Amino acid sequence: MLRRTLLSLATTAARPGGEALFSERLVIEPLQNPMRQSGVMDGFEVFGNVVLCTPADHAERIHARIGAAVDLKEGVAFGACRLPNDAGLVFKVLGRETAQVRAKVREFWAVAREEITGAAIPAPFFWR
Numbered sequence: 001m002l003r004r005t006l007l008s009l010a011t012t013a014a015r016p017g018g019e020a021l022f023s024e025r026l027v028i029e030p031l032q033n034p035m036r037q038s039g040v041m042d043g044f045e046v047f048g049n050v051v052l053c054t055p056a057d058h059a060e061r062i063h064a065r066i067g068a069a070v071d072l073k074e075g076v077a078f079g080a081c082r083l084p085n086d087a088g089l090v091f092k093v094l095g096r097e098t099a100q101v102r103a104k105v106r107e108f109w110a111v112a113r114e115e116i117t118g119a120a121i122p123a124p125f126f127w128r
Contacts, residue, residue, distance in 0.1 A: 005031055013053055013087055021087040024051070044077065044094035048101040052112055056086035061115045063089060066108060076100045080108070 007028040013021040026049070052062070059082060068079030075096035080089045091108045095101040110121045 005029065011051055013051075013083075019085075021053075021085045022083045024090065043072075044075070044096060046093075046095045046098050046101045048091075048093035048095075048105050050091040050105055050108055051083070052088045052091065052108075053083075054088040054112070054116060058112075058116050059083075059086070059088050062108075062112050065111050065115070066091065074100070076104060078104045078108075 007026070009026045010023065011025075012023045015021060052059070054062075063080050063082065066080045070077040076094065078091070078093040080091045082088075083090055091105070093101045093104040095104070106121070106124070113119055113121050
């Protein structure tokens with residue numbers, strides 16, 4: 001019996017008039033391409049991906065604040081990139097544990113919400 005594991009994600013955004021802004025595709029086939037190899041996940045176990053569609057001025061302020069880092073001792077790597085056509089940002093996180101990735105995504109959300117709306121994010125739910 002042939003066993004195949006495949007994850008395929010595609011994200012596309014367009015302006016209300018139909019003009020394409022960007023497309024992102026992620027294909028993971030761990031049986032064909034080992035996830036722990038360098039250039040893929042290396043020693044990381046958890047992946048987080050956030051796409052933020054926002055005007056260019058917001059995106060620039062958020063990008064300036066969020067930074068990027070690879071901290072092998074703490075087991076986390078993260079960074080934001082500008083999307084094409086001034087569509088916003090994509091923020092990616094790798095971590096050894098789910099909690100690390102969730103914390104970085106929450107930090108990104110806090111910066112984005114503050115820059116865009118001027119409001120803080122809600123306190124975390126204690127049961128999550």
